[in-house]
Amino acid sequence: MIGLAQVYVLAGLTFTAFALLSARDASNPRRFANTGFWGLLAVSMFAGDRLGDFGNGLLVLALVAIAGLRGLGKGTGGSAAEERAANAERHGNRLFLLALVIPATALAGTFLFKQFPAAVDAKQVTLVSLALGVVLALVAGAIWLRPAPSVPLQEGRRLMDAVGWAGILPQMLASLGAVFALAGVGDVVGALMADVIPAGSLLGAVIAYGLGMALFTMVMGNAFAAFPVMAAAIGLPLLIHQYQGDPAIVSAIGMLAGFCGTLMTPMAANFNIVPAALLELDDRNAVVKAQIGTALPLLIVNIALIYWLAFP
Template sequence: MIVSLNAFFWLLGILLFVIGGIIVSDRAHPKRFLAGGFWIVYGVIFLAGDRLPTDVVGVLVIAMAVVAGIGGVVGAKPNMPSEDARRTSAKRLGNTLFLPALTIPLVTVVGTLLAPRLVFGGVALIDPKNATLASFGIGCVVALIFACVLTRDSAQQSVKEARRLVDALSWAVVLPQLLGMLGLVFADAGVGKAVAHLITAYIDLDYRLLAVAVYCAGMAIFTIIMGNGFAAFPVMTGGVAVPVLIGVFHGNPAPIAAIGMFSGYCGTLLTPMAANYNIVPAALLELPNKYGVIRAQVPTAIALLIVNIVLLNAFM
């Protein structure tokens, strides 16, 4: 039996469906039917999106956007243990609380490296086409089990905590997926070719360092605009990396893609569009300035972008 991405899509869909049901049944929630319905619809898309007609999925996504747009996705007051109970638990567990989180990347790396060898009876245990993502999903499940054992708590409590986190993050949970799809839409619409035409018309890309700088800076700028490096990648890679860095300078696609994405992440540090990274944490921490996280990240983002340009020029 192959461990594929579909298994984790179904698992996530079930979790979202349960969370939506919990919210709908919460009479203390200010907008339980709108908020609960939002997450139930999102769960249905994960559970049956590949089986539903594309028009139906489109209508469901538009319905989610409307609910979010009218302020229907709001959180309720979290039902949490007392502060004394939380302090006692934190003191008992200490830094071991970090172990479940560290389990995820560990299992992901091990699973990715071992995936080609995990073959039984001619059948791969982990989907070879999506070994990294499938291993990441396995890592999340292993980490959940580890966390329950470590904290001596139940899977039911983990669902309650997932509901609390979803309430806190609100519709921003959906942003990465939607913005990632936006990148594919831009690619199909030929935005990459338009960007390539504009850049080559006004900038002389005959110099490799300049071309590298344009690509890395463009990745960061488009990520700032769209809030997601995955959305920026097909635009800048199709517009600059493939025709210029690879086509003209015969660059190695592997470092170009890797460092290009890393340059996009520099833009992630600088944009409120990446709400779940930069705006939501400020709200959760009750910072006086909602852009405080972004301001703190500016020096790091600029320094890393410069380093990426140097690295890509050296190793591509």
């Protein structure tokens, strides 16, 4: 049966290739830092379930040490900038068709693989479909564009080097959210909110939940980190248990409310700071400033949708 283990192996092979290519890149003065960083990520993908909590904790500390003390450098390789510009000019917007292969495969596979529970783990059909979409896009690109065999991996490494440690920030922050939930932060927040939300007010609870998701996301940098806290504080005890809200709607649209917070915080470095750095913008917060005008009305809409749709 195909499941999460095979997806991890695919990711591990990819990061292994990035590590080996980094080690051979003499143009990068910090190539061995990059090699260690991507190599440790490969180890976590291949053997994370066998390392245990303590082993994975040490691995995370090693990643933090590499990124924080020495930092990662930017490697070279793949195609030259002139060649990429020429290809973009020749193929135009048709190049985006390759990117569309991934979500199209993920969507189709999510529905199709559920019909074959013996072949694909029913709990992981979306992730398996997403990984399959990446492989299909890679194959399609190789057939269409005919690059040298090493170019896709070199280009992937170049992009990851440009993003750096922020590339794994979502996973780190999601883990932080789980730690906060286990530590009882959600219960503390719930007790504080009980003094703020009017007694018996469904609307007040929904507003507190939506705003809390956005604000905690802004503080923690990721809606996946905020969700366990706000679910334990308001989502489960009030919206779902007390007011009989639909768990799927409360959770899904609650995450969308959190994503509105993602648009408004520099803490979401991989979304808001990295693009500014890649585009060499003078204002590091330019992306955040451009998104606030969309995020605020969208947050209001999401709160309204929870109120209108989640409750009988």
